[in-house]
């Protein structure tokens with residue numbers, strides 16, 4: 001029997017996150033969609049509030065920094081996180097408010113969860129409380145992250161980074177950028193490590209900021225790294241190039257971040273469904289759960305189909321996060337959740353625009369905005385196609401060389 005209820009201990013966090021989404025995010029949602037690139041200053045005060053929520057809680061917080069590996073991790077590469085479920089639940093609520101604003105929240109970047117996933121205790125201490133973006137993608141390496149060309153060469157007590165990073169979410173506003181670079185390109189994927197680069201490092205040069213279809217409140221930066229020097233201990237995790245472990249160390253980050261992106265998609269999907277339900281009700285059409293979908297008006301039947309997809313995506317996402325919280329390897333479920341939630345979000349938000357007609361397409365409501373915001377959730381942290389590829393590899397027991 002599947003229990004769809006939110007566990008009691010998470011209810012206060014969910015309710016606080018929903019309050020923030022309702023009272024802070026929703027009222028400024030359209031404003032920062034129109035004012036692309038302008039920093040949403042309202043978030044400064046809010047970020048301090050969320051820090052407070054995180055500090056006062058032993059179940060993790062609402063933002064990306066809530067993701068942690070537990071102290072019991074013995075370095076065997078297994079995922080042992082204590083707070084993924086609460087983080088996912090908080091992110092769902094906040095993205096019901098506005099996903100672009102969540103991505104603009106100080107100290108809640110995807111780089112923060114990367115740090116939380118793989119940093120040593122000393123690194124957590126040093127970099128905690130700062131805002132970290134994540135820089136993996138390069139002009140020649142998107143889906144195939146093993147193809148990255150950025151290099152990190154050891155020179156005395158420093159690494160020297162050279163390369164180019166594109167599409168870095170929150171890259172301009174963050175304090176730190178987690179940069180993926182290779183210690184030795186001849187050693188393949190095992191040599192790829194992540195490095196913390198301070199945003200004001202003179203070797204990190206901002207090329208430009210992107211204009212985008214959706215999530216316009218969030219900045220997306222392109223950088224060049226030119227002889228960018230970082231201290232030796234800015235390398236996250238172990239510097240050892242372990243051919244046996246391959247890409248596993250770096251990929252471990254995705255087991256934590258993919259359920260978070262899926263959670264973002266769940267939040268946006270729910271927002272669109274709720275808006276559509278009231279739009280249909282205003283038109284005199286109530287969705288009836290006591291009769292089969294196909295015995296109802298076609299619009300109600302469509303709504304029920306979309307809602308079923310939403311529920312499936314939500315359960316898959318909670319499952320992936322729950323597995324991480326319970327010492328179970330969750331790479332397969334994290335990819336399944338990301339694929340299902342990303343696709344559902346795109347399909348449902350567009351379906352809602354369609355069902356609501358002119359109201360869905362116009363700017364008086366947020367439905368058209370949500371349908372634009374949705375697409376990125378099916379792209380970053382691995383596209384739809386890449387998630388399906390990972391799922392297929394895992395189910396068929398094939399390596400990345402055998403199935404690509």
Ligand SMILES: Cc1cc2nc3c(=O)[nH]c(=O)nc-3n(C[C@H](O)[C@H](O)[C@H](O)COP(=O)(O)OP(=O)(O)OC[C@H]3O[C@@H](n4cnc5c(N)ncnc54)[C@H](O)[C@@H]3O)c2cc1C
Nearest residue numbers: 134135136137142143167168169380381382383385386404
């Ligand atoms: C707004 C925005 C924010 C972003 N934020 C970040 C960020 O913070 N950090 C970061 O590192 N990156 C970020 N990205 C980059 C994002 O992760 C990449 O765009 C994504 O991984 C896809 O890479 P690509 O664009 O190079 O497409 P490609 O890899 O060139 O893929 C193009 C198409 O081909 C498909 N494809 C590729 N390989 C296969 C295959 N083997 N089988 C089937 N289909 C395949 C893909 O699914 C896609 O549909 C962001 C991108 C955007 C647009």
